Each structure stands twice: as C-alpha cells, then as structure tokens.
Amino acid sequence: MSTKPVIAATSDGTVSRRGFFVKLGVLFNGLAAMVLAVPVVGFLFSSVTRGRANGYLSWVALGSVSDFPEGETRLATFRNPYVMPTDGKTVDTACWVRRIAGDQFQVFAINCAHLGCPVRWFQQSGLFMCPCHGGAYYRDGSRASGPPERGLFEYPYEVKDGVLTIQAGELPTPGAAMASLCMEKPPCA
C-alpha cells in the first residue's frame, strides 16, 4: 500500500505527473458540469423567465356586455390564456364582473387579497366575503374589514365591439405583475 499523496505537490514544490492529470480531470469534469448546468438551470427557471415583461398576460373575452346588467355584479368564467395539455379544469378561472353603467366596469379577481381564497358576492348587503379568514370588501372592491391589507385585485378591461375583455393569465397575488397593472385605487365606498 503506497501512502504517497496523489494530488499533493512533490517535496521539491513541483507537481507530479499524476497529480497534474488528476487536477486536469477534475477541471475537465467541472467544465462539463458547467456546460450542462446552463440548460438545466434554464429548464428549472423556465416558468420564471417566461413570465418576464407580462409574458403570461393576454386579453381574454368574458362575454357580451349585455350579459352583465347595469348596477349588478355577476360571476363570470374564462379560460386561462396559457394552457398546458395536462391542466384539466384548473385553467378555468372565475371572476366577479361589476357593471357600473354603460361601458364602465370593474372586474375583480376571485382571489381574496389576503391569502387567495375564493370570495363570494352578497347582493343584498353589497359585500364580498371571504370564507377563510373573514376578509370583506365593498361592492367597488375596496377593503371593508378583516385581515386583507388592500382591496380586491382588478383585471384591466376593455370593451371591444360589445364584448368585455380582460387582461389575465396570472394568479393574482400581492406580488404578481397584475397586482400593479391596475394601479388606480378603487373609489372610496
């Protein structure tokens, strides 16, 4: 059994032939790992990189304007614009559409601004209530009570040829791009 160190320099400070090859081999494998790491990291973070610059958002139709009576708030559903073959029903999304008057709308995300549970609309009291932690919002989406720190998330909307369309495609969370798309504060209750 030889106890001579393989990688360490020889006593006179020069590098042995074998030690040099071991170092070279490690370096070579490091290089190969780096070459492979680029696509691996790219794959791992693909869901993030694609999402830059509103990459997931696009305009989707919610239905004819006439489907939404003036002064009322109705539940509408749409299919998420970004779909993968295995998504099943999860790409069907609900939202609350409030037609104020004419072409004036507010389209609220179904997700509570607190932690994302589905809020329900109560016509009689004019409130959205969340079943999870008790958040409540007024009819214009502004915060009424409970743990949410802000009003409901709103989708930007457009009315084109009598069809209501919204810009959607991302789960509304406090940090999501769409949270800042509709920056104007909802009017006070």
Added chain:
Amino acid sequence: MRMIAKVGEWFDHRLQLAAPIREAAEHPVPRNTASWFYVFGSAALTVFILQLVTGILLALIYVPSAGEAWSSLQALNHQVALGWFIRAVHGWGSNFMVAIVLIHMVQVFLFGAHKFPRELTWVIGVFLLLMTLGMAFSGQVLRFDQDAYWGLGIGASIASRVPVLGPMVVKLMLGGPIIAGATLSRFFALHVFVIPGMLIAFVSLHVLMVLKLGINEWPMPGRVVKRATYESEYHEMTRRGGAPFVPYAVWKDLFFAGFIILAIAACALCFGPFGPTGQPDPTIIQTAPKPDYFFLWLYALLSLLPPSMETPSLLIGPVVAILALILLPFLSGEGEKSWKRRPIAVLTVLLIAITLGTFTRMAQFAPWSPHMNAWSGDPVPDRFVHGTTALERQGALVFQVKQCRNCHSLGNTGGQRGPSLDSVAVRLTQDQLIRQVIQGGGNMPAYGKNLSPAETTALVVFLETLHPVGQAPARDASRDVALGVSGQKVPPPQQ
C-alpha cells in the same frame, strides 16, 4: 439448517456485512436507556418505512396530472380493491409521523440529548422535521382536490410577499403563472423523489450518528455535561454498566413500533382515507378550504394576527424559529441535562405546546370565518320575534336579508366573526346602534350605503329588543333629559 448457514456464509464472504451489523446491534448502551421514553426515534423510522411502502403502492394507481389526479383518487377509493385502505394508511401514517417526530423532538430536548457531542445529530433532526412537514404539505397537494387547490393559492400568496423575489418564487413554486398541471407535477416530484431521497440520506446519517456517538444516557440531576470530560465519562459508563442494545433495549422499540403500526391500521380501518373533497375546479367557488390537521395552527395564526404584523411574522417568524432550533445545541451545549434542573426548557415546551394546541383547537371552529349560509339557513329563534311589533319584525327580516347573521349569532346560531347580538341592546344605546350599523368600525363593514333609512330604523328597533328578560336596554341619559323619559319631546312649559 446447515444449508442456510452455508448460503449465508457464501454471501457474507463476499459482502462482509455480518460483522459490522453484529457490532452495531450489540454495541453497549447505558442500561437506563432501555426505557419506554426512548422508543420514539425508532417509531418515527418505522412509520417512515411504512410511508415509503404505502407511497409506492399508491403510485401504482395515482396519476400526477391536474386533469386526472382527482379521478385516479376516486378510483383508488372506490374501484381498486383495498385502494381505500392503502390511501387511509398513508394518510393516517402521515399524521402519526408528524406527531411522533414532534414527540421525539420534545423527548430529546427534555432529556438534554441535543447537548455535546450530539449537536449535529440534533441539527440533522431539525432538517428531518422540516422535511417531514414538507412531505405533509406536498402530500396534501397531491390529494388534488379543492382544499389542495386553494391551499396552494394560500401558499403562493404567502410566498409572493417575499420582498423583491416574491413573484419569482411564486412562478417557481407553481411552475407557471397559475395553479395548474405543472404545479401538481412539481409537487409530485418533490413528494416522491426529492424530499424522500433527502429523507433517506439524512435519516441514515441521523441513525449512524446515534450509533457512533452512543445513545444519550438517562439524565441525572447534577450530572453536568462538560466538553472536556463527557466522552470519557460516557465510555466509562457504557463499558462498566452498559448492556448490548440487542436484545437488552431493542425489545421495547420493537413492541412500540408494532403498536404504532397497528394503531395506524386501526385508524385507517375505522376512519378511512382523507378525501378527496370536491374537484379542483376553480370555477366552483362554494368552498371554504381548510388545511390538514398539522397546519391548522397556522390557519388560526393567519386569521388572528393584526394585518400589519402578518407579513413580517410570516416571513421572519419561520426564519427565527428554524435558526433558534439550529442554534440551540450550540448555545446550550453544556450543563445540566435533566429536565428537573431546566425549568425554562420545560416551560418553553409547555408554552409552545399549549399555544399550538389552542390554535389548532380554535381552527377547528374557525370563529373568524363568516358562516356563508347563515343568513338564508339559520332561523331567527322564536323568542326574539315573539310578541314583537310589525316594525320590529321588519327589522328582524332586514337583519337576516342583509347577511348580518353571517357574522353575528342569535341564540347561538350564525357566524361568530362579530359579537353575539343576543343582548346587544344592553351594550349599545340607540344612537350607538345607528352609528355602528351605518359607519361600521371595529372590524365591521359600514352598511350606510346598503340600507335605506327605513331599513336602518327597522333594524335598530329590532336590535333594541335584544336584551335578556328583566335587564333594561342601555339608554342615553342625556337623551332622557332632552327628550323626556318616554322618549317623547318634552312639551314647552306653559306660559
């Protein structure tokens, strides 16, 4: 028999494992560690193996696809013979695993086993706890039902609050912009490959270190741990007064492990599998998602924290807690081991246990959640409308129709978000009632825009009847002076 021995010898000549295994099995342990208090570690390992086996069995049928996961679970429950039982064992096994890991941790802490030289064993144990919780959460996601779907939304909402990186973390966690197929697939990969792989590696290290460093001796008050002398003292103790682990101590581990397996099977048999609840269809919004048992305390905490404290607590709290657990053996690596001489340790454990227990208990009732159907479903008890005037009865109607009942109870039915109104008239005068209804406040929405003056009048008149028999409603004394005791205007004095 000779044949078997020969075959065994043939294999061992090549594997050379018999000697190290025998050495490990028969290594001497302090006699007083052959105790029923020392069985939780091996029980956790047993449940982990049970989870591995049942998990592999479930993977034979389960389909990790957002479109089909839910129906494959239905097939397991109803179509595949005994599929329900395997699901139930896996689900109950997960509950038992979290519980046993926590009990193991408390026992180790109270017996001072985290002290020198077992600091690293403890730190690895902390990681094992985190991985166990990770398995519990990702397992709940794989039960791809309504609770899983909205639970993921809650996870994403929490993750999105991380400063700057929030949106990135959310997309990384969900595998895309929304909760969908990619989300389930990555949680499947985590639950089935990544975390179990790490668990196997870390459990092996954990057990190896227990073998190398020796099991913690039964702590005696006054026997103080000192870095310089502990190891020689321990070796002396095991050399002179020790007994071989097998069979001296192992039989208790074996009995307890068997008991735990039977308990899990009994729970599975009696209570059946968990869910799945409704389909993971985000357009079905008539749902009130609730986390599994071991995260109920978090559900309560998220409801009860003041809004301004929530984000800091959510982001800083876990970091502080994990750091505290990791640093613990380095901050108190020496000194007394016995719980009898460590009152702060005992009180800390009690405080944490009572806090978590209370939060869990509260989350089972969720008094902070409005009862979404109370306004249409819960009747106004007779005694509150018996013998009332038409206006008061009209007020009772307004009370129901405007969903007040969703947050306020009458006769112990209805929501508990706001105070019970059974005796509200004793607490608030007429003016205060009107103000509260119209302007809200104290966590109540303002109803001013949603009630006509007539409705407000009727509602307040009804609320004023809500006081116990024989207890007068609150009155504003100044009003009596201004308007007369009867509430009528005092007639101007006669000239």
